[in-house]
Amino acid sequence: MESRADKQARAGRILELLGPLYPGRRPLLVFENPFELLVSTVLAAQCTDAAVNLVTPALFARYPDPASLAAAPLPDLEALIHRTGFFRAKAQHIKALSRQLLERYNGEIPRTMEALTALPGVGRKTASVVLSSCYGIPAIIVDTHFSRLSRRLELASSDRPGLIEAQIAGLLPESDWTAASHLLNRHGRALCHARKPGCAACPVRGLCPVRGLCLGSL
Ligand code: SF4
Numbered sequence: 001m002e003s004r005a006d007k008q009a010r011a012g013r014i015l016e017l018l019g020p021l022y023p024g025r026r027p028l029l030v031f032e033n034p035f036e037l038l039v040s041t042v043l044a045a046q047c048t049d050a051a052v053n054l055v056t057p058a059l060f061a062r063y064p065d066p067a068s069l070a071a072a073p074l075p076d077l078e079a080l081i082h083r084t085g086f087f088r089a090k091a092q093h094i095k096a097l098s099r100q101l102l103e104r105y106n107g108e109i110p111r112t113m114e115a116l117t118a119l120p121g122v123g124r125k126t127a128s129v130v131l132s133s134c135y136g137i138p139a140i141i142v143d144t145h146f147s148r149l150s151r152r153l154e155l156a157s158s159d160r161p162g163l164i165e166a167q168i169a170g171l172l173p174e175s176d177w178t179a180a181s182h183l184l185n186r187h188g189r190a191l192c193h194a195r196k197p198g199c200a201a202c203p204v205r206g207l208c209p210v211r212g213l214c215l216g217s218l
Pocket of ligand 1: 152192197204
């Protein structure tokens with residue numbers, strides 16, 4: 001059984017090896033300010049970042065701030081974001097959260113997990129993206145790639161996002177949280193795919209308990 005100290009050391013080495021391969025520490029979503037990132041991340045639920053990036057230029061050209069988006073007609077919002085899926089619920093969420101931003105925060109984007117997750121359609125993942133990318137606050141972003149990688153690498157043992165976040169938070173120093181989020185996400189996209197992980201070419205293969213034995217169920 002791997003000791004906690006050994007696991008921490010292994011996690012650190014994994015991040016060291018992945019770091020040079022994936023230098024970007026920003027979301028793949030295109031944004032100009034915290035409001036755009038918040039809305040874009042809400043739209044990215046059950047949707048690819050690439051698809052979101054296709055709709056947001058027109059969305060933010062027409063509704064560039066909480067005031068304009070809060071006043072937007074729902075049918076127009078639905079049409080603009082249609083291709084991101086679940087467009088009716090998402091349109092309601094981004095309109096409602098814009099209204100709350102106006103009413104509670106004078107149109108500013110709050111800087112705490114508690115305040116962000118109180119907004120319509122905003123979960124911990126979305127809040128973590130905003131906190132880390134816009135305000136430099138360390139955060140663990142548990143998306144589908146991070147979840148899969150953290151379990152395959154046996155850095156976390158749960159399939160529940162909240163528990164994964166807690167386990168990683170207990171394993172890594174805060175200063176590594178944001179980098180770890182982006183590195184595991186990128187490695188999942190690039191090589192450690194859900195169905196066919198590229199273990200033979202994986203630079204952390206020697207540190208991965210399931211190397212070569214991966215099953216699509218993970
Ligand atoms: S060795 Fe395979 S399962 Fe492990 S991280 Fe690399 S690609 Fe993923």
